[in-house]
Amino acid sequence: MEYKLRKAEAKDVPDILRLVKELAKYEEMEHQVTLTEKELLEDGFGDTPFYHCIIAEIQGGGSSDDAKVVGFAMYYFTYDPWVGKQLYLEEFYVMDEYRGLGIGSEILRHLSDLAMKTRCTGMMFVVAENNEPSIQFYKRRGAEDLSQEEGWRLYRIDKSSLVKMATPGEE
């Protein structure tokens, strides 16, 4: 099956949201996706993009209108104060029926290439501890579990707590 990888454009926003929801469904958390196409458009294709996407597209049999988006990776650049720029892989998904064709490997190869071109010293991402297939996929490519090796834990302060901190209190 013919497929190609390309940089996402504004017109891909509906497909990006569709795939984000599909992946969330796979994790049984679809109702937690509150992001809208409007926000994805503003945040990814405005003056300052807050994320970037690579799209995997299957070529249709007929005209170019037949092209179907079957996979994507969402990434952005982060900064490690000891070594500099990092490429952060936020989301990575290939539709079930299109797996096993090497699309995932190709996306990762493309991202590695991009990381090198943009002078990043590494690529980082989180994986759920019970997601064995993904853990193995990444370990085969040299990924190290920093949570295990260095004891890092991810924390979150949510909006209501931020608002509490930002507003002057009784202090």
Next chain:
Amino acid sequence: MEEQVILTEKELLEDGFGDHPFYHCLVAEVPSDQRTSEGYTVIAFAMYYFTYDPWIGKLLYLEDFYVMEQFRGFGIGSQILKVLSETAVRTRCSSMHFIVAENNKKSIEFYKRRGAADLSYEEGWRLFAIDKERLMKMSAK
């Protein structure tokens, strides 16, 4: 782990103050009559940048946060976190994320007092990294 800091002033300058900043910093400065014995007036900082959660949108990511030892206990850290919270709310971020070493009890308490939740514990997230050498191997294939 000081020897692991290989970043240079040149890179920090390009990466933070060029056309496209890859990070932002907040610094705390004391009046010159309170400067340190080496003459420093910048005595604390926080480094942050914006990340993106595909379910909810923009997030503020706190990368580094430090107050020089002799200036702790005066509420400088709390004030820095307050300004970061204001920045997050103003830029329409849904939350602030950061990592903490599991054995850093003091920091964990500091953050938990302010409402932080341990997502590694609650949702099972583990942080992974692929280093430059392996990236080069993959990109060359």
